[in-house]
Amino acid sequence: MKKLSAAHIEQLYAFTRAHFVDYYDVQTELVDHLANGIEAQWTANPDLDFEQALDIEFKKFGVFGFLEVVEEREKQMSKRYWKLIRNEVYQFCKIPKVWVSMALFLFIFTMLFRLPYGFYGVATFLALEFFLYVFLLGKRSRQLKKNQSAKQPLLLEVIINRSGQIGSFSYIWFYQFLIVDAQVFSNLYVALATSLIISLVSLLHYIVLVVIPKQKNKILREVYPEMV
Amino acid sequence: MSNSKLYKGSLSTIILKLLADEGKMYGYEITQKVKQLTQDELQIKEGALYPALHKLEADGLLDIEVKKVDNRLRKYYKLTEKGTQESIGKLAELERYLSTMQALLLPKTKLSS
Numbered sequence: 001m002k003k004l005s006a007a008h009i010e011q012l013y014a015f016t017r018a019h020f021v022d023y024y025d026v027q028t029e030l031v032d033h034l035a036n037g038i039e040a041q042w043t044a045n046p047d048l049d050f051e052q053a054l055d056i057e058f059k060k061f062g063v064f065g066f067l068e069v070v071e072e073r074e075k076q077m078s079k080r081y082w083k084l085i086r087n088e089v090y091q092f093c094k095i096p097k098v099w100v101s102m103a104l105f106l107f108i109f110t111m112l113f114r115l116p117y118g119f120y121g122v123a124t125f126l127a128l129e130f131f132l133y134v135f136l137l138g139k140r141s142r143q144l145k146k147n148q149s150a151k152q153p154l155l156l157e158v159i160i161n162r163s164g165q166i167g168s169f170s171y172i173w174f175y176q177f178l179i180v181d182a183q184v185f186s187n188l189y190v191a192l193a194t195s196l197i198i199s200l201v202s203l204l205h206y207i208v209l210v211v212i213p214k215q216k217n218k219i220l221r222e223v224y225p226e227m228v
Numbered sequence: 229m230s231n232s233k234l235y236k237g238s239l240s241t242i243i244l245k246l247l248a249d250e251g252k253m254y255g256y257e258i259t260q261k262v263k264q265l266t267q268d269e270l271q272i273k274e275g276a277l278y279p280a281l282h283k284l285e286a287d288g289l290l291d292i293e294v295k296k297v298d299n300r301l302r303k304y305y306k307l308t309e310k311g312t313q314e315s316i317g318k319l320a321e322l323e324r325y326l327s328t329m330q331a332l333l334l335p336k337t338k339l340s341s
Contacts, residue, residue, distance in 0.1 A: 006299045028294075029255065032302045033274065036256035062275040072279030076286035226294035226301065 002042040004035050008050060013152075015054065021066050023155035025224055026073050030066060034058070073155060081159045084219065088207045101203060109195035112185040119182035122198065129202060136209050137163060156223055160216050163208040239272070239280045241322050244289070244307065244315035252293060252306035255281060281305055289314050 004012075012031040021027050037057035041048055058065065092101045108125075111118030140161040144153060153161075185191045212219070246261055247253060253261070258281075259272050284290045289311035293304045307315060 003298060004300075009300050028301045029278065029303045032254065032297075032300050033256045033278075035298075035300055036254075040260075060274050062273060064275060068275045069278040069282075073282050076282045079286055224294075226296075 001039065002046050003039060008038075009035065011050075012054070015058075016066065017152070019058075019066050021070055022152065023070075023073075023158065024152035025154045025156075025227060026066075026070055027152060028227070030069065077155045077159055080223070081156065084212055085204070085207055088211050089203065092203055092207075101199065104202060105195055105199040108198050109191060112195060113188065113191035119185060126198070129205060133163075133205060133209060140213070154220060154224055154227065157216070157220060160212055160219070238322065239276060240284060241315075241318040242272075243277075243280060243284060243305075244311060244318055247290070247305060247307045248312065248315045252304040254302050254304050284311070 009031060012034050013027055015034070016027040016030050021030060034054060034057045037060070038050065038053040041053045041056065061069070091097050108122055111121045115121070140163075144158065144161050185194065242262065243258060246258060250261070255274075255277055259274065259277060262270055262272050281290065285292060285305070288308060290305045291308045291311075293306065295302050295304065
């Protein structure tokens, strides 16, 4: 039976990349599928050209090509990523890490409700957090591009490096915080609710920017044991 | 997936049943097995198969195993314990559906005494 050569396999990887499949794990599965299809065609017709056989196999994916496969995979991997975040958030609700959560909450609440210029302290804290977020995200994005020239990234690796792209929405309320009158925080309930939101979002940022990236290699080894 | 919309809702059940019978399979193998078992009557479209497999995997019903075969990597799917339970449930559900449809479409004729 006529088999595909290593050069053909490289061609198939290039083909998937050219059809907007950017992740090595998804490419690998599609490459094997296309290769099986081409070899099956060669069994029936050994003289068939590689490109022709590839074209026939690709058409079987329908008018959207690999798009549906990639989109569904991204959706499922994002779910997996959120599960990782949820597990970490849970850790911050349990002893011993719950003390960190409570200390953060009390720190923000005391600044907002008790200290005369505490509002400005919290605003500075948030600004620092924002700059740190932008800095780390930029650094990881550059790293990813650098590595990409050597090896295609895995989908979950991209999601972790982009911190699940949660930054944009988690900062929407931050601008509102800056435009409100500091006096509103003299109200106990407003101060409590604001402190709770700030603590939660800050913890979320800490998890996606520090905790999960630190465990990246371990997570990737679990998800892709043979590819890392 | 081919021919009829009726098959679409059953894709996960078909995958689970095949994996329960065969142990572990890879994507291309699943498409060929379905073709063979149904004598070409049913052809699973690649654009539907992989999203379904990835969803089942994310739901914890399938486990994966990657092996080097020839000069490429091959991803095999197999049922997890949860997947085995789910396949039993789904098959029972499908059987109930079939018998209900049969009762509706082919009602038994009563013999008058």
